Amino acid sequence: MRETRGRKRLRHALAGLVLGAAVSWWCQPAALADHGTVTRTVLTADAEFTGGGAVELIGRTVTLNAGESRHVRARLEATSSTTAIVGMTNAVRCVNSSGATVGVKAASARNHEGYDTTTYATPGHLPLYADLLFTAPSAGTYRCGLLASAYTTSSAEYHLTAVAGSTWIEISDTGQAGAGWWQNPACESADADGACTYVGGGAADPDAWVFYGDGTPLNKWQAHPLASAVDAQANLELTTCPTGTKSCAAGMQEHPRGTNAVVDLRFEFVQLDATGHACRTHQQAARRTVTDDAHHSVSYFAVSGIPVDSACGTRTFVMRVYVKHVEGQTVKIDGVQSGVTSLTNGIAINRFS
Structure with missing residues (x-):
């Protein structure tokens, strides 16, 4: 109760x-001006993802000191092969040299309402942003990546496609003290x-x-x-x-x-x-x-x-x-x-x- x-x-x-x-969700949110420069890694070719689990589309490796923090921001823009509703999640995470997730993942989710949707800024294109403040628990090398996932209760075949150029991950180049x-x-x-x-x-x-x-x-x-x-x-x-x-x-x-x-x-x-x-x-x-x-x-x-x-x-x-x-x-x-x-x-x- x-x-x-x-x-x-x-x-x-x-x-x-x-x-x-x-x-509004369809507008690009104002980016924070991180202290120092930021490097953007862009998806260079369209990439499909379905309900088989989260897949890393892009990422970058950074070497950090213990306690050093970086702002990680990801943008996932996707189209759909169907007019049916398909759940979509954009997540950012950082893993250690063993591939284990360190700290929390940050994620944003929304249903993609189909390739015929006209309420998005670009019809059929749904963008989602996710932001993470990653703090290294110990000195070492970490990989931070954008994970895309899809899910639906529909029995019809489908896939979502991450759009090259419009899908990217940004990582601040210096520690955010x-x-x-x-x-x-x-x-x-x-x-x-x-x-x-x-x-x-x-x-x-x-x-x-x-x-x-x-x-x-x-x-x-x-x-x-x-x-x-x-x-x-x-x-x-x-x-x-x-x-x-x-x-x-x-x-x-x-x-x-x-x-x-x-x-x-x-x-x-x-x-x-x-x-x-x-x-x-x-x-x-x-x-x-x-x-x-x-x-x-x-x-x-x-x-x-x-x-x-x-x-x-x-x-x-x-x-x-x-x-x-x-x-x-x-x-x-x-x-x-x-x-x-x-x-x-x-x-x-x-x-x-």
């Missing part, structure tokens, strides 16, 4: 703090244990904070002492909960497929004063419609060149994303799946003059 809103808010008040902000990472708590796909956060009607809350009051410890990030400014970004994954879906707890499935959902989103990156209260707030806001055909939908937020204001008396920041249900389908806020795949996350990077 899920907690009542009041009990949940009380538990959240004792717990933690977070971030958020969005642009003091960079910060946020991720949402555990939330499995089917949510059999009721651990996920929902916004909507019925048993769901009308609104929620991501990275803030979500049950994780409050992350108060300290800007580097020499940083003159910072960049902040968040990727927020939402899932609609139509009747009969396998992606939400049964008690959250109120409406038939096709109802869709409308939510208001607000990303905030807040510099605190010495008393722990907000001193300067930098934000983005958007109203978002998430369709049941898309089902999984990611919103991207990015604010760059945020000055570190000495008048605040601290260099402490918190990140959070406000999610408010407006109408329609209940939505789930996706988090970490299987302990290794992060679907909702944020990054803060120091900027040095």
Whole structure:
């Protein structure tokens, strides 16, 4: 049984703090200006992928010192061989010399709605972005790559095709000193244990904070002492909960497929004063419609060149994303799946003059 809103808010008040902000999924999100240069590795030939499991399309090897961090960003653009709905995931991960994944993977997912879809910026072409702050636990060589996967319940044959030139992975060339990472708590796909956060009607809350009051410890990030400014970004994954879906707890499935959902989103990156209260707030806001055909939908937020204001008396920041249900389908806020795949996350990077 899920907690009542009041009990949940009380538990959240004792717990933690977070971030958020969005642009439309079909637009390229504003890229963070990493400290130093960035190398992009581009897919040079179209590559098909189907439901046989995740496949690495492109990647690059980096040699890092212990504790060194790099921003890894991947763009997967794909076409479909069918008009049917096919699930699509873009994930970025880094592996050690033994091929074992180190830390978490960062992923974004959405249903590809078919080659005849005209609502994408380029008809039939669905782009997804994923961002990871990778920190080496020990000195060594690591390979960071873009993993593409597809899945469908349709019995028809199909494949998705990653588009050459438009599919790429970027890795910062130098260490991102003091960079910060946020991720949402555990939330499995089917949510059999009721651990996920929902916004909507019925048993769901009308609104929620991501990275803030979500049950994780409050992350108060300290800007580097020499940083003159910072960049902040968040990727927020939402899932609609139509009747009969396998992606939400049964008690959250109120409406038939096709109802869709409308939510208001607000990303905030807040510099605190010495008393722990907000001193300067930098934000983005958007109203978002998430369709049941898309089902999984990611919103991207990015604010760059945020000055570190000495008048605040601290260099402490918190990140959070406000999610408010407006109408329609209940939505789930996706988090970490299987302990290794992060679907909702944020990054803060120091900027040095």
